[in-house]
Amino acid sequence: MSAKKASNVSQIQEDRVNSVLREIMAGDPVRIALSVLLGFFIGAIFMVVFNTDVVKSWSNFGADPNLALSTVWWTVQDGYGALFTGSIFNLSAGSFVEGIRPLTETLRFAAPLIMAGLGVALTFRVGLFNIGATGQIMMGLAGATFISTRTHMPIILHMLVAVLAAIICAMLWGVVVGVLKARTGAHEVIVTIMLNYVATSLFTYLLREPNLLLEANGAGTPKSDNPDGTARLGRLLGPDFNLHYGLIFAILAVFAYWWLMERSTFGFRFKMVGHNASAARTAGIKVENTFIWALAISAAFAGLAAANQGLSVDGGLTASIEAGIGFDAITVALLGGSRAGGVVMAGLLFGAFKAGSATMQVSGVSPEVLGVVKALIVLFIAAPPIIRAFYRLPSPSIKIIESAQKAKAAKVVS
Amino acid sequence: MKLELRNITKRFGTLTANDNISLTLEPGEIHSLLGENGAGKSTLMNVLYGLLQPDEGEILIDGASVKFNGPGDAMAAGIGMVHQHFMLIPVFTVAENVVLGNEPTSKLGSLDLEKARALVKEISDRFGFQIDPDAKIQDLPVGAQQRVEIIKSLARNAKALVLDEPTAVLTPQETDELMDIMRGLAKSGTSIIFITHKLREVQQVSDRITVIRQGKVVASPSPKASASELASLMVGREVDLNIKRKPPKVGAETLVIRDLTVLDDRQHQMVDGVSFSVRDGEVLAIAGVQGNGQTELAEAILGLRKIHSGSIEVAGRDLTKSTVREVLEAGLGYIPEDRKKDGLVGDFTISENLMLDGSYAPPFAKGFEIDFANRDRIAEELIAEFDIRTPSATTLVKQLSGGNQQKVVVARELGRELKVLVASQPTRGVDVGSIEFIHEQIIAARDAGKSVVIISTELDEVLALADRIAVMYRGRIVGIVDSKATREKLGKMMAGIAA
Numbered sequence: 001m002s003a004k005k006a007s008n009v010s011q012i013q014e015d016r017v018n019s020v021l022r023e024i025m026a027g028d029p030v031r032i033a034l035s036v037l038l039g040f041f042i043g044a045i046f047m048v049v050f051n052t053d054v055v056k057s058w059s060n061f062g063a064d065p066n067l068a069l070s071t072v073w074w075t076v077q078d079g080y081g082a083l084f085t086g087s088i089f090n091l092s093a094g095s096f097v098e099g100i101r102p103l104t105e106t107l108r109f110a111a112p113l114i115m116a117g118l119g120v121a122l123t124f125r126v127g128l129f130n131i132g133a134t135g136q137i138m139m140g141l142a143g144a145t146f147i148s149t150r151t152h153m154p155i156i157l158h159m160l161v162a163v164l165a166a167i168i169c170a171m172l173w174g175v176v177v178g179v180l181k182a183r184t185g186a187h188e189v190i191v192t193i194m195l196n197y198v199a200t201s202l203f204t205y206l207l208r209e210p211n212l213l214l215e216a217n218g219a220g221t222p223k224s225d226n227p228d229g230t231a232r233l234g235r236l237l238g239p240d241f242n243l244h245y246g247l248i249f250a251i252l253a254v255f256a257y258w259w260l261m262e263r264s265t266f267g268f269r270f271k272m273v274g275h276n277a278s279a280a281r282t283a284g285i286k287v288e289n290t291f292i293w294a295l296a297i298s299a300a301f302a303g304l305a306a307a308n309q310g311l312s313v314d315g316g317l318t319a320s321i322e323a324g325i326g327f328d329a330i331t332v333a334l335l336g337g338s339r340a341g342g343v344v345m346a347g348l349l350f351g352a353f354k355a356g357s358a359t360m361q362v363s364g365v366s367p368e369v370l371g372v373v374k375a376l377i378v379l380f381i382a383a384p385p386i387i388r389a390f391y392r393l394p395s396p397s398i399k400i401i402e403s404a405q406k407a408k409a410a411k412v413v414s
Numbered sequence: 415m416k417l418e419l420r421n422i423t424k425r426f427g428t429l430t431a432n433d434n435i436s437l438t439l440e441p442g443e444i445h446s447l448l449g450e451n452g453a454g455k456s457t458l459m460n461v462l463y464g465l466l467q468p469d470e471g472e473i474l475i476d477g478a479s480v481k482f483n484g485p486g487d488a489m490a491a492g493i494g495m496v497h498q499h500f501m502l503i504p505v506f507t508v509a510e511n512v513v514l515g516n517e518p519t520s521k522l523g524s525l526d527l528e529k530a531r532a533l534v535k536e537i538s539d540r541f542g543f544q545i546d547p548d549a550k551i552q553d554l555p556v557g558a559q560q561r562v563e564i565i566k567s568l569a570r571n572a573k574a575l576v577l578d579e580p581t582a583v584l585t586p587q588e589t590d591e592l593m594d595i596m597r598g599l600a601k602s603g604t605s606i607i608f609i610t611h612k613l614r615e616v617q618q619v620s621d622r623i624t625v626i627r628q629g630k631v632v633a634s635p636s637p638k639a640s641a642s643e644l645a646s647l648m649v650g651r652e653v654d655l656n657i658k659r660k661p662p663k664v665g666a667e668t669l670v671i672r673d674l675t676v677l678d679d680r681q682h683q684m685v686d687g688v689s690f691s692v693r694d695g696e697v698l699a700i701a702g703v704q705g706n707g708q709t710e711l712a713e714a715i716l717g718l719r720k721i722h723s724g725s726i727e728v729a730g731r732d733l734t735k736s737t738v739r740e741v742l743e744a745g746l747g748y749i750p751e752d753r754k755k756d757g758l759v760g761d762f763t764i765s766e767n768l769m770l771d772g773s774y775a776p777p778f779a780k781g782f783e784i785d786f787a788n789r790d791r792i793a794e795e796l797i798a799e800f801d802i803r804t805p806s807a808t809t810l811v812k813q814l815s816g817g818n819q820q821k822v823v824v825a826r827e828l829g830r831e832l833k834v835l836v837a838s839q840p841t842r843g844v845d846v847g848s849i850e851f852i853h854e855q856i857i858a859a860r861d862a863g864k865s866v867v868i869i870s871t872e873l874d875e876v877l878a879l880a881d882r883i884a885v886m887y888r889g890r891i892v893g894i895v896d897s898k899a900t901r902e903k904l905g906k907m908m909a910g911i912a913a
Contacts, residue, residue: 263783272770276758278755279770281718282757283742284741
């Protein structure tokens with residue numbers, strides 16, 4: 001009796017934690033859209049408050065209030081206008097090809113974010129808070145780089161083998177997490193954080209090894225050769241654009257993810273475990289094995305992102321080629337509500353941030369504002385009560401009561 | 415003390431949980447509050463105890479309006495509450511628990527346990543509770559723990575006691591003892607609000623009855639009202655409490671369990687050498703007070719819990735070491751005791767929940783893909799067949815009432831080819847209308863020649879369904895009797911006394 005009661009209390013606490021986590025990971029589209037909006041709004045405040053012109057005009061507010069207000073407006077317009085110019089379409093460009101280039105850059109930056117984001121999203125749906133994409137990308141990079149610099153194969157085949165190597169290496173890294181969780185009960189958050197460090201150092205170590213990944217005639221710096229031409233991801237739209245075949249892989253990945261999660265029996269099992277592992281176990285599902293599979297498949301998506309990075313560089317790569325994608329992937333998955341379509345949108349938004357930050361800097365707005373916007377969006381998504389308070393949305397518990405009442409009403413009708 | 419709740423209204427969003435409820439509690443009166451789960455009883459009591467503030471209406475004590483901002487205020491005003499789940503610290507003694515939060519101190523400020531002990535002894539003797547002040551809570555049976563809760567309230571001079579579903583955890587004998595205690599308390603001037611959905615107890619002990627349905631007071635029937643009258647008031651329509659069933663046509667022994675021993679997570683032996691068999695076409699009920707190994711027994715049969723020794727056979731096939739999926743595929747249907755935790759995925763739709771344990775194979779799967787057409791067709795069929803009241807098959811299960819949720823579980827398990835049905839607490843937290851329906855379905859499965867095991871702590875349910883009754887006590891089967899066994903005899907067996 002006594003122990004049972006104690007376990008009831010901890011059960012209730014655990015339920016509360018889980019329900020908040022689930023709310024965060026499930027991602028209600030309205031709330032996400034509002035988070036993005038609020039993020040941009042506060043980003044605009046930053047732009048305004050730290051702009052010297054604005055400060056000057058406001059110190060003379062009494063003399064010329066119109067100027068003060070219009071400076072605020074123009075500052076924000078310049079800042080986000082530059083983001084548009086740098087990431088979607090350059091209206092002042094001489095030709096259409098020049099004008100559309102920013103959009104292709106956005107797509108190029110978005111592709112790896114989407115692929116890695118899908119991986120993280122998959123584990124969210126299984127109820128795992130996996131933050132190991134960084135490590136998986138590192139291992140994928142090691143595999144892709146080895147194949148692309150140390151082996152020689154015909155064109156296309158070489159590239160495909162390199163991509164496959166990236167996927168397999170990343171998957172192995174993911175399976176380690178899954179097995180540790182399933183067999184020892186180790187928490188995936190701790191395991192993935194630590195394995196990220198291990199993988200990053202391991203990749204750098206491999207880059208230093210003359211027999212493995214170090215460039216020919218390389219000195220001490222951990223850097224690889226340029227990938228073989230046969231293994232590179234070719235340009236998709238000709239030499240005028242940097243966009244490469246990574247985008248095709250991203251599109252395939254999106255469809256694969258959608259099919260897996262929405263159509264296949266595996267996805268159903270993943271979601272079942274994610275929502276209620278206890279019911280899944282009672283329904284005959286081996287929950288531990290499901291964790292391992294989910295982490296392996298999730299890592300495969302991270303491996304694709306690694307291939308995208310490793311097979312598109314010019315002039316050899318270092319560990320910095322990862323470019324924070326593994327971490328951004330968590331944000332993309334959260335922002336995308338772990339749905340295929342949502343991840344695409346979130347990946348495009350973050351790709352646009354990456355593509356547009358240079359033009360923002362040129363126009364005099366510090367691109368760090370985008371970092372603030374990005375961080376705030378995540379903060380708002382991770383703390384649903386903030387967004388609910390700001391927009392005065394009803395809490396989900398009330399929503400449930402209301403819908404229960406509707407169900408009751410329906411019962412009366414029938 | 416005369417306690418009055420006047421025109422209490424409490425809303426949550428657009429839901430009115432209490433709609434203009436008035437209730438009077440005279441000194442020394444036992445007032446039963448009868449209603450189904452979700453009728454608004456708990457909300458009303460939380461208002462009375464200061465945990466919720468009413469939107470309209472007021473609370474009066476001896477004619478004067480009072481306002482409670484929290485349980486502390488309510489306790490100070492002389493209202494005591496005994497919750498369904500006890501608020502006791504298991505490793506403390508009775509005396510320590512009773513004075514917790516209100517400790518008597520000596521002049522130097524240290525805890526005066528002598529005073530506490532004397533207080534417990536005095537109250538215990540006055541009402542014949544037979545409680546040792548120095549016993550540790552964890553060593554006491556549940557019924558005694560409940561009396562400690564009552565002492566706790568009385569020690570704080572409670573004049574009005576609220577007992578929230580107090581008999582849910584008790585054996586029939588303990589229930590009778592509690593009824594005696596309640597009468598004794600009432601005689602001495604303490605008034606009692608008795609919250610329950612068990613009709614028999616209401617009839618036994620009430621001075622006055624108030625029936626609540628959908629947040630409103632619907633009737634104040636006389637304490638002499640019959641059970642079926644009370645049930646009809648509670649549900650809002652005629653209810654037939656007696657299931658008609660034909661004598662069983664038994665066939666072969668399909669589920670055979672031999673010398674089964676099962677350990678719980680802490681390696682305590684929860685099932686201890688249990689043997690029984692169930693024949694096709696009969697219902698074997700496993701009766702017993704909660705926590706005597708029934709849960710572990712059910713989990714072991716399903717393959718969820720490792721079997722320490724002994725064997726389980728279904729239709730001649732040994733399933734002792736089988737996985738859950740193998741057991742399910744061997745033709746065992748399973749209704750878990752906690753449907754929200756083990757039986758359903760609340761965030762899934764009804765149609766998804768109906769394929770929870772069969773999603774990997776036809777008819778629900780076509781290769782590696784879910785067969786959506788079949789899924790939807792089967793869902794529509796089962797919703798109609800099992801009378802699941804819902805706006806649509808795509809409604810999320812968490813939005814359904816408890817009764818309809820349970821019907822989803824029952825529909826899923828009975829909706830496929832079965833040899834054996836194991837149902838744990840099949841009607842716990844379910845409205846009376848759904849209880850009727852689920853019982854009919856279980857009997858229909860029996861009449862269709864399936865072996866049925868019902869695990870229930872509700873004696874009424876056991877007697878309504880069983881052809882044979884096995885009583886479990888501390889992991890062992892005390893005895894297996896036929897369905898003509900008296901309530902009294904079963905009660906004794908539930909306390910461990912062999913028949």
